[in-house]
Amino acid sequence: MEHLATLGYATAEDLEAHIRADQESPTPRINGHAGTERQVNGDLNRRDRFIKVLKVLIENHYIVAMRDAHFQSLFDARQDIERQYRGLGLMPTNKTKKSQLEMDEKVDFELEKRLDPTISAASIMHELVSNNPDGPNTNAAQGRTLLCVDYSNVVKSIRTERLSDAAERLLGREFASVTQAVCSQIELDSSLFKIRSQDNPMASKQRIDTSLLTADVSALSRAEEAEDGWLVDGYPANGYHTPRTNGTRNDPLISQRLAMLAEGPFHFISQEFSGSFLADRKQLSNYLRDQELLRLMGEQVDGPALRIIRMLANKGKLDEKSLQEVGLLSAKDLRQCLAQLQMKGFLELQEVPREAQRQPNRTIFLWFYDAERVRKVFLGHLFKTMARLYQRLQLERNRLSSTLSKIERTDVQGSEEEILPAGEFRLLSEWREREMWFTAELDRLDDSVAMLRDL
Template sequence: MYITDIDRYERSFLQLVSSRYIAAVLAEHTRSKMDRYLAATEKETEKYTIMTSKDLQNIKNSVKSQMAAEEETKEVIGMKRKAVDPLEYQLEIDERIFFAVNFDKFNMLFRNESVVDFATERINRTAGEIVKAFFEYGKDKMFSLKENDSPSATPIHIANMVADTDIASRNDISLPKDPIEPNKKPSLQEIVRGYITLLRTDAAGFIKLKDERGANQYAVNFEKLRNTMKRRMLEGLIKERYGIATCRILRILIERGKLDETQVTKLAMLKANDAREKLALLKTKGYVEIQEVPRSADRAPSRCFHLWYVPLEKCYEELLVDCYKTVCNLQQRKTHELKIRKTFIEKINRKDVVENPELLSEEEQKEIANIDKILERIEVSKSRVDSVIMILRDF
């Protein structure tokens, strides 16, 4: 049997659909989720002549549940038949169905890569490979970015996933030695168990134990990693902009909760004037706020405790807005760089110059290299900011 180009195309298409890299969509999916939510809510409210607040809340909850169910079943829309034999299959698609890139799937891949890089940076390369093995084992069972944990796996499953690597030969983790054979090298399973324990006890919370799934079941703890990675970015920003002492004050307030100025000064080991100045700076930038606790019923300012605290969610929102502004500024800079070189760009894009680059002088060749370097730096900066936006908004 001959396999034509159409067969190859259909097979590749089927693989992309089954891997959820593309998803089936209907015509109404071209609208945003909020527009579809508002339209569905308005349609349901028209059925009522008299409506109470409880009825309205029930309608909103029903519409949200219906939209969530549509998102879960959207992946199988339009797929009428699946392949039975690898060489003989038929893919029937409903004419009303369109297919689009499933951005959630790619965002999950980017999220997984960020977690692996975080584990590698915080512990070592082997720890990153162990976390990556968890993702490889459960890649077909992860459907949403908002999941609290990854599919569970045992150390034996992870050991089988990393069997082809050189983890066993690195010996970069201290394991308790066998009292009978102290010179015996640890096995691959023992190394994997040791790293899982290390990742589980780490303050970042990479791995969690899932007792409800059975004995020796572990999973990547997305719920804790979200807060850890967001807080890491916030602290890094404060440290870079305002110094390590200001970052230390912010970290103390996050860990200890609401504190007065004297407590902050004592814990941060700073002079009273320095601590007051840095708290005022953080307050001006919107990273900390003040909670008044009155001593008496008249709530006089002179008879109130003033407690400092960090509104984390507000800080993350402000940081996300700053990232959007940064991307806009980078794009404007790129447009400006191209605009001031418009005549030169038109020249190098001429047909005769494209066919024969030797028509350009040495100075023009250097200018082309300079343009490429500037554009590359702008795109790299945009890519880095995009990774921060993904963690703050989508993770």
């Protein structure tokens, strides 16, 4: 995964060559002669392990295929398909509304096929086995599948961590395990190559498998108890394990906790009359985005400003008098907060004149909160901050380029304190602390970008 993320995309044999070159070490010699038999056996073992690991990563969708259409914008890819259909004479001559809709469906279907990143592990294994060890075959290499990392798994892990932390903070550790198991069943509602939006509101809803949820929660609780040393022969020994004797696969406690989550702040979970539970992917993404926006805005504003934003997000557009009554605020404090929020771009003002002359005393001024606009504002700020951090990181590295070039040598690595002078080693220690701060800050900003952009 590390090599493939560094390369961006590569074929399976190119990826294997890079990993082998990175892991190569001097071959031990026996009586002055290289141990060729040991080297051959080691190469075979490394190749078998590489094939097994690659197969597991592909089957778990951590590695997907990079198609030719991925190197184009959606508009260019659609234009290519329409141009191809026009050359084959498949485009309708009479441009009626019905024929245009049918043609759009055909183009969307073909575009989804070209953008489909799914891949089978068997085809990649066949490409690796058929690879010529004597030298790369250029004709065959042209038909090789390009592999790339599926970063949606990273977004899913961040989403699961945020929701489980919120559930643990509000309701406790048991509810956090249930929330984590629910997130493992919910797919992302957005995609990098999304063709068309779903107009049906039920399309974003997904039924929760309670039996699978029970098994996932049990596995998570066992893993946590194993870390705390509470397992004996694979079962918890703390007296809290009560096996179900009614023959059902569903734990009633799981259903009770799901119902409490649905009644609480997690409105993306709903319960039907039949007792089954549904999860709305769109509401889940909106919940996480709103929480991240409120967190970022809370770092920049103080006082009742965040309360005003919550009121406007809940009520819609309000004037100053309504904000004073609902928020129990004085006119002075309210106007100061509104001016602060407007200067930062968090709130906007809409004028609704009662007359055509647009006199101020005959005009209603409504304040409103646009979450989509604020999200774009924060994304711009986050990208600028990350760019400045990368520039400062490169500047600091250039200042210590001589010292950093020394520690890259194999004879210096691991023995910096003995080889380097005291002053130079002190500068190196200070730089490593600053580098850790830079990388930690970049990781934190990258998590915010994932919440605001990739969900």
